[in-house]
Amino acid sequence: MKLNKPQRAAVEACVESNVVVIAGAGSGKTRVLTHAAAHLVNSGVDPRNILLLTFTNRAAGEMRDRAGQMIGGKKNPIWASTFHSFGARILRKSGAWVGLDSDFTILDQSDVGSILTAIRKELYPSKEAANNMLPKTAEIADTISASCSLLIPYPKYIEEQEQYHEGMKKALVQVYQLYEEHKRKCSQLDFDDLLYYTFRLLGEKEPRVQLRKRFRYLLVDEFQDTNVIQARILYRLIGKRNHFMVVGDDAQTIYTWRYARHTNLFEIVERYEERGTQLVKMEQNYRSTQAILNLANAFQDQMEKQFQKVLWTETKGGRLPEVRKYDDQRAEAQAILQEIRSHQASDVPLDDIAVLYRTNRCPTLLEIELLRAKIPYKKYGGLNFNETAHIKDMVAHLRAVTNPKDAQACFRALKLCSKVGIVTAQKIIGQAGTKLTERIYAYSDAPGPALTALKELLGSLEYTKDPVAAVSRVTKYYLDLPATKASDKLERIEADCAALVEVAAGYKDVRSLVNDLTLNTDSDKKKKEKDHLTLSTVHSAKGLEWPVVFIIHCFDGRLPKLNMEGEGDIEEELRVAYVAVTRPHRKLVITYPGTIRRYKDTIPTQMCRFLTEADDGLYEFQDKTDPYKVYRERQQRQYLHRRRFRY
Structure with missing residues (x-):
């Protein structure tokens, strides 16, 4: 397909000018970026002087391959990557400038959560004290990411957060300091560090000059999704002489909760206006009918x-x-x-x-x-409803009643009880009796409050024929569990409990409900x-x-x-x-x-x-x-x- 007039104007301008492309939905922005890269090479630019930045490895690979095909199918030396991958690569080579070892390891979100949880427990061994003095681990991680994304020192960022009391603010700063100390000792970087240290590296004259010489042309996809630090990294790479093309759509900025700033598009136009930056609008859509586009335009x-x-x-x-x-x-x-x-x-x-x-x-x-x-x-964008752990937990209680021989369901229900581990659960299941309530009683005539509560729930479910009533009892029991109350996902669990009651309203008996909830929800992966x-x-x-x-x-x-x-x-x-x-x-x-x-x-x-x-x-x-x-x-x-x- 040939380039239309605005696409061609953007591609041809990128050799001598800076270009900001406002690409409406379905207007072919990927084609413009790949054609721009190929046009630069065909105009005599060394492919090694081109850096293409995007937000997913898949998109980077796709654009690299397309551009490679356009310049003759030879091995394509254009560097196409995400901001994070770009940072990791240059920090491996030049990280010593900012105090990093070249053999640092990169922490994923799970690693970060484990480290912060350990620090939280170290500072406040008591759950009650921890909950009074600190937010949940996921929220702590989010505050750390926010301060980096927004380029605000952590103590200052926390001080500005009105939802935290003074004691909690001090505790958060203490957690942050211990977290940073842990990473330094272990030579570890999290994803945000890859951006932060890249920004710092570009603040050093010698590596900044080297990288600017290497990357004369900078192409950036989905620029509306960049945050403050990513935009600042780009600005430091551009300097006073390098050329850039950024492509984005301010109307599609939907990641502000990840600190994306759609104002970056307006900012870059103003920042480089004196250098003759060209603004190109791509409005021709190749996807939808005009009737659909009319509604989109109204929005x-x-x-x-x-x-x-x-x-x-x-x-x-x-x-x-x-x-x-x-x-x-x-x-x-x-x-x-x-x-x-x-x-x-x-x-x-x-x-x-x-x-x-x-x-x-x-x-x-x-x-x-x-x-x-x-x-x-x-x-996409989350687990199937009945694949989530909390729904499986609640359904396990219903399964244990509708089929007392279901050992897996009984085991799962028992393991949710406080002070009941794997060994104890196995012992209870091994007791004589046809029902789980009988096995609990056979295990001990004084089973403790947690097992007693489970036994009472299961006993009531045996005589509850109405699915809504049964599910309501299970959800109430589940929400009262100490582990549920302490969960980082309590709000989501409460919402899903309400949804489960709504689901139950469409059934005439509990067994049919259980059957449908235990079907393979991943559309039969096998x-x-x-x-x-x-x-x-x-x-x-x-x-x-x-x-x-x-x-x-x-x-x-x-x-x-x-x-x-x-x-x-x-x-x-x-x-x-x-x-x-x-x-x-x-x-x-x-x-x-x-x-x-x-x-x-x-x-x-x-x-x-x-x-x-x-x-x-x-x-x-x-x-x-x-x-x-x-x-x-x-x-x-x-x-x-x-x-x-x-x-």
């Missing part, structure tokens, strides 16, 4: 600070995006399942269909429906299904595309994501919505439930405000709610009441 128009652009395509017309309202989450999930089946019947491959959502809690009911319908799917539906968070879907896309749970609170007070970063959420609606080729369906359940409460929802503020002629609204739903629900409640009374 973009709602953004406060932006590079003005209007997406357009030569593919005229197309179906209007559909916005559908359903009674509740279950009706929404069942309707989407039926439409997926309809697409299958029309020979549309599952690979061509994606269901997108704002957070991982959104697709829970849909996952269960897909499992029951045996439709293979892959989930069979390695080629054709599968995609379930993905919007963040994980960025850069991807499908012919047919459903966006679910598009109501205020989920998309946009808001807190209990109805507050949130609306600009960020608007960009998330923009990314979502620019994924499909030809069909876009946006859905939301009219009500949601929050434990026992039924709460009405409001359609996503971004849709409300757009011209309603840009989409087709369909009200799929049932006007007789209230009457039927009353009948269902009466039936359930009679059923519970019967048992």
Whole structure:
């Protein structure tokens, strides 16, 4: 495919000028970067003088290979890597300038968590004291990453955090100092250190001069996703003479929670304006129909600070995006399942269909429906609902009752009890008795509070026929466990407990619920299904595309994501919505439930405000709610009441 006029202008300008490319969704930014690299080489630039920076190793390899093919298929010496890989490589060679050994090891997130947990326990052996004086380990790690990403000294960063009391601030600084000391002693760097020491290295004159001589041309992908320190690294490499091309889309900055700054795009234009930096806008879209792009443009128009652009395509017309309202989450999930089946019947491959959502809690009911319908799917941006450890834990208690011979379930339930280890659990399972409650009693007639609580739960479950009641008892028990209360993921666990109760409401008996929850949720990995539906968070879907896309749970609170007070970063959420609606080729369906359940409460929802503020002629609204739903629900409640009374 030939380059269009803006693409060609950007490519041809990169030899003599600095170029900032504002690349709208689906406008071919990867083609521009690879053509720019090839054009530089074909114009006489030594490939070794080109540095191409991006955010994933896969993207770096893909662009390196494409550029290599364009310059004759020879061995391609263009250096293409992520910011972190670039930092690791130059620090191996020149890290002595900033006090590093060349044989340093790189810590992954798990390593960092283990070290910080050990330091936390060393400072505060008591769990109660640790929880009073320090946040959870994951939050400590996040504060350390934030201070590096924002180039703010850690003590100053912590001092600015109003959510911590003075004692906690001092304790956090102490943890940080011990963490840094540990890394120095062990010659270790975490991912943030790779950026920090690269920035420091470029602050030293001799290595800075050498690297500037080596990399005369700097090409950067997804520049809107850079944070402060990454932008500063680039600026130090550019200096006063080197050329650059950065490609990005301010409307697709959806990683501010990882400290990305979409303002970096505005900043680099202003910073190098005197050097004749050219601003090129790529607005022609090669992915979606104009009908879909019109809605995307409407979302973009709602953004406060932006590079003005209007997406357009030569593919005229197309179906209007559909916005559908359903009674509740279950009706929404069942309707989407039926439409997926309809697409299958029309020979549309599952690979061509994606269901997108704002957070991982959104697709829970849909996952269960897909499992029951045996439709293979892959989930991106998190584990499948019933693959998470806490859901497996809770289901284990139900399994232990529905099938007392299930040794694995019994073992898992026992291991959750405090002061019950592997040996004790095995001894209990080995006792005489057909039920786990009998085995616990056979093991000891005074089993202690933890085992007593488990025995009481299992005993009550044996006589609980209603799935909602059974699951409610299990979730209450699980949330009261000391290990659950101390978990870093307590908020997620609480949300999934509520979701599990909602799932149970769709079943008539506990055994059927357990059967569906214990099915292989990874779409049968062993069979390695080629054709599968995609379930993905919007963040994980960025850069991807499908012919047919459903966006679910598009109501205020989920998309946009808001807190209990109805507050949130609306600009960020608007960009998330923009990314979502620019994924499909030809069909876009946006859905939301009219009500949601929050434990026992039924709460009405409001359609996503971004849709409300757009011209309603840009989409087709369909009200799929049932006007007789209230009457039927009353009948269902009466039936359930009679059923519970019967048992």
